[in-house]
Amino acid sequence: MSEPSPAVTTEPSAPTAPASPPAPTTRVPLPVASTRQTRAATWQLLRERRGRLAATSAVLLLAAVCGLATPALLGVLVDQVVDGAQTSVLVAVAAGLLAAGLTTAALGMVGRVMLAQLCESALADLREDVLDAALALPVARVEAAGSGDVVSRVSGDVEAVSDAITGVLPAFTSAALTIALTLVGLGALDWRFAVAAVVAAPLQALALRWFLRRSGPVYRTVRVAEAERTEQVIETVTARRTVVSLGLGAAHEQLVADRSRHAIGLSLHATGLLARFYNQLNMAELVGLSCVLSVGWWLVGSGVASIGAATAAALFFYRLFDPIGTVLGQVDELQKAGAGLARLVGLTGARSDAGQAACREPATAGPSEVGDDVVVLDRVSFSYGERRVLDEVSLTVRAGEQVAVVGASGAGKTTLAALVLGIHPPGSGTIAVGGTWPPPPRSTVLVSQQVHVFSGTLADDLRLADPTAEDARLLAALDTVGATWAADLGLETLVGAGGRELTADQAQQLALARLVLADPVLAVLDEATAEAGSGSASVLDEAARAALEGRSAIVVAHRLSQAASADRVVVLDAGRVVEEGTHDDLVRAGGTYATLWEAWSSGRTSQVTSAAVELFEESSKGGRLGA
Numbered sequence: 156m157s158e159p160s161p162a163v164t165t166e167p168s169a170p171t172a173p174a175s176p177p178a179p180t181t182r183v184p185l186p187v188a189s190t191r192q193t194r195a196a197t198w199q200l201l202r203e204r205r206g207r208l209a210a211t212s213a214v215l216l217l218a219a220v221c222g223l224a225t226p227a228l229l230g231v232l233v234d235q236v237v238d239g240a241q242t243s244v245l246v247a248v249a250a251g252l253l254a255a256g257l258t259t260a261a262l263g264m265v266g267r268v269m270l271a272q273l274c275e276s277a278l279a280d281l282r283e284d285v286l287d288a289a290l291a292l293p294v295a296r297v298e299a300a301g302s303g304d305v306v307s308r309v310s311g312d313v314e315a316v317s318d319a320i321t322g323v324l325p326a327f328t329s330a331a332l333t334i335a336l337t338l339v340g341l342g343a344l345d346w347r348f349a350v351a352a353v354v355a356a357p358l359q360a361l362a363l364r365w366f367l368r369r370s371g372p373v374y375r376t377v378r379v380a381e382a383e384r385t386e387q388v389i390e391t392v393t394a395r396r397t398v399v400s401l402g403l404g405a406a407h408e409q410l411v412a413d414r415s416r417h418a419i420g421l422s423l424h425a426t427g428l429l430a431r432f433y434n435q436l437n438m439a440e441l442v443g444l445s446c447v448l449s450v451g452w453w454l455v456g457s458g459v460a461s462i463g464a465a466t467a468a469a470l471f472f473y474r475l476f477d478p479i480g481t482v483l484g485q486v487d488e489l490q491k492a493g494a495g496l497a498r499l500v501g502l503t504g505a506r507s508d509a510g511q512a513a514c515r516e517p518a519t520a521g522p523s524e525v526g527d528d529v530v531v532l533d534r535v536s537f538s539y540g541e542r543r544v545l546d547e548v549s550l551t552v553r554a555g556e557q558v559a560v561v562g563a564s565g566a567g568k569t570t571l572a573a574l575v576l577g578i579h580p581p582g583s584g585t586i587a588v589g590g591t592w593p594p595p596p597r598s599t600v601l602v603s604q605q606v607h608v609f610s611g612t613l614a615d616d617l618r619l620a621d622p623t624a625e626d627a628r629l630l631a632a633l634d635t636v637g638a639t640w641a642a643d644l645g646l647e648t649l650v651g652a653g654g655r656e657l658t659a660d661q662a663q664q665l666a667l668a669r670l671v672l673a674d675p676v677l678a679v680l681d682e683a684t685a686e687a688g689s690g691s692a693s694v695l696d697e698a699a700r701a702a703l704e705g706r707s708a709i710v711v712a713h714r715l716s717q718a719a720s721a722d723r724v725v726v727l728d729a730g731r732v733v734e735e736g737t738h739d740d741l742v743r744a745g746g747t748y749a750t751l752w753e754a755w756s757s758g759r760t761s762q763v764t765s766a767a768v769e770l771f772e773e774s775s776k777g778g779r780l781g782a
C-alpha cells in the first residue's frame with residue numbers, strides 16, 4: 156500500500172472512503188464565498204428567525220432610547236442648579252437619572268442576551284451545515300485542498316464566527332443604535348451641536364477606510380497562513396513514523412517553525428495596523444469634542460442655549476466615544492469573522508458544487524445495459540498530475556463475482572479501487588458501478604487496512620453500517636466473520652478511544668462484520684494486516700471469504716491466498732492489465748501470475764506486492780512484460 160495521506164481517514168463503514176493515496180503535491184484550496192454569497196447565506200439563516208430578530212431589535216432600540224435620558228437629565232440638573240431650584244426638584248431629577256440608568260442597563264442586557272441567543276442558534280445551524288459539508292466532500296477534493304484547510308475551517312473559522320456572534324455582534328448592534336439615537340438627541344438640543352459632532356465623522360470615516368483597505372487582505376492572508384501551519388503540523392504528526400525513521404525530525408520542525416513564523420509575522424502586521432487605526436480614532440474624537448465645546452461656548456455666550464444644554468451636548472458627544480470605539484474597533488473583529496464566514500459558506504458551497512458535479516456526471520451505462528455486470532470499466536486511464544498510473548484498464552465484475560487484483564507495489568491497484576469507489580474521476584474512459592458513477596452512498600463499502608473503531612459500544616460501531624439492525628443481526632454478522640471474541644465481550648462493551656482496545660485483526664473483523672450488515676452492491680477489500688503463514692492471515696482470509704460470500708467484490712490481493720479463492724484474477728503492471736483469468740487458468744498458463752504463485756506457495760515470500768515487485772523488476776529487465 157502507498158503511504159496514506161493525512162487528509163483522509165479510510166473507514167470501511169463509510170462507503171465512499173478509500174485507502175488514501177499520498178497527497179498530491181499541488182494544493183487546490185477549497186473555495187471562499189464572495190461577499191454577496193456570504194451576505195445571502197447569513198440573511199437566509201436570519202430570515203428563518205424573523206420573529207425573534209424583530210423582538211430583539213425592538214428591545215435594543217428601546218435600550219438606546221432610554222440611554223439618551225441620562226445626559227439629557229444631567230443637562231436638566233445643571234440648569235436647575237444654576238437656577239437655584241429646590242432640593243425636592245433636584246432629588247426628583249436624580250431619581251429620574253437613576254431610573255433611566257437602571258432601565259437602560261436592564262433593557263441593554265436583555266437585548267444583548269436575546270441577540271446572542273438568536274445568533275447562537277443560527278451559528279449552530281451553520282456549524283452543522285459546515286460539518287455535513289466537510290463530511291460530504293469527495294475525498295479527492297479534500298486531498299487536493301489539504302486536510303489543514305478543512306480542519307481550520309471547521310475549527311478556527313467556526314470559532315472566529317462564534318466569538319464574533321457571542322461577544323462582538325451584540326455590543327456592535329447596541330453601539331450602532333446608541334450612535335444613531337445620540338445624534339438625534341444632539342440635534343434635538345440644537346442642530347448646531349449635531350453639526351459640530353458630525354465634524355468628527357469624516358475623520359473617522361477616513362480612518363476606517365484606511366484600515367479596512369489594509370486589514371481585509373491582511374486578515375485573509377493570516378487565515379491562509381494559519382491553515383498552512385495547521386496543515387504542516389497534521390502532516391508531520393500523521394507521518395511521524397516515516398519522519399522519525401528517515402531522520403527528518405529536525406527538517407519537519409523547521410517547516411513547522413517557518414510556517415508559524417510566517418503566520419505570526421502576518422498577525423503582528425495586523426496588530427500594528429490596528430494600533431495605528433486607534434490613534435487615528437483618538438485624533439478624530441479630540442477634534443469632535445473641541446468642536447462641540449466651542450459651539451456650546453458660542454451658543455451659551457449668545458444666549459441661545461443654556462449651560463445645561465451645552466453640558467448635555469458635551470455629555471452626549473462624550474457618550475459617543477465608547478460606542479464609536481466599539482463600532483470602529485470591532486469592525487476589525489467583524490472582518491475577521493466575515494473572513495471566517497466566507498470560508499465556511501465557501502465550504503458549504505463546495506459541497507453543493509461537488510453534488511452538482513456528481514449529478515452532472517453522465518451515468519456511463521444505463522441499468523438496461525448493465526445486466527449482470529455490477530462494475531464495468533472501459534479503457535479507463537488516470538494520472539496524478541503528469542504521471543499516468545492507470546492505462547486503458549478494462550475490467551468487468553459480474554453480479555456475485557469476486558475479482559482479485561494483483562500487482563507490484565505502485566502498480567495502481569489502490570488507485571483502481573479509488574476510481575471504482577468514486578473518489579477520483581477517470582481521466583479518460585468510462586466507469587459504471589451498478590449502471591452509474593460515482594456510486595451512490597452506501598452502494599459500495601471499502602474495507603481497507605486502516606480500520607477506524609469508533610468510540611462507543613460494539614453495537615454502536617456495528618450499527619454504523621445499518622442503524623436499524625437488531626442485536627440478533629449484529630451477532631449473526633459477527634458470527635459470519637468468526638469474531639467469537641466479540642460475542643464473548645458482549646455488544647455493550649465500550650470500544651474505540653477510551654474503551655477496550657481491539658487488535659488490528661479484531662478491528663479488521665469488525666470492519667468485515669460492518670460490510671456484512673451494510674450489504675452493499677459492491678465490496679472493495681484493500682487490506683493487508685496479516686502476513687501469510689501467520690495464524691491471523693488464515694483467520695482473516697476465512698473472515699473475508701465468509702463476508703464476501705455471494706457478493707460482488709474487488710479484492711486488492713496482498714496475500715495470494717486471497718487471489719486463489721477469487722473467481723477471477725487480474726494482474727496489473729504499471730497501470731496496465733497484463734493477465735486476466737481464473738487462478739487455475741493463470742497458473743496453467745505459466746505466465747507472471749504462475750511465477751508469483753510459485754514463489755508464494757513455496758513460502759519464499761509472504762507479501763504478494765513485494766514478490767511482485769521482484770518479479771516485475773526481473774521480467775521487465777528480460778522484456779517479458781509490459782506489452
Ligand SMILES: Nc1ncnc2c1ncn2[C@@H]1O[C@H](COP(=O)(O)OP(=O)(O)OP(=O)(O)O)[C@@H](O)[C@H]1O
Binds near residue numbers: 178567569
Ligand atoms: N495522491 C497521489 N498523488 C500522486 N501520486 C500518487 C497518489 N496516489 C498514488 N500515487 C502514485 O501512483 C502509483 C500507484 O499507486 P497505488 O497506490 O494505486 O498503487 P498500488 O498498486 O495500490 O500500490 P500498493 O500495493 O503499494 O498500495 C504509485 O506510484 C503512487 O506513488
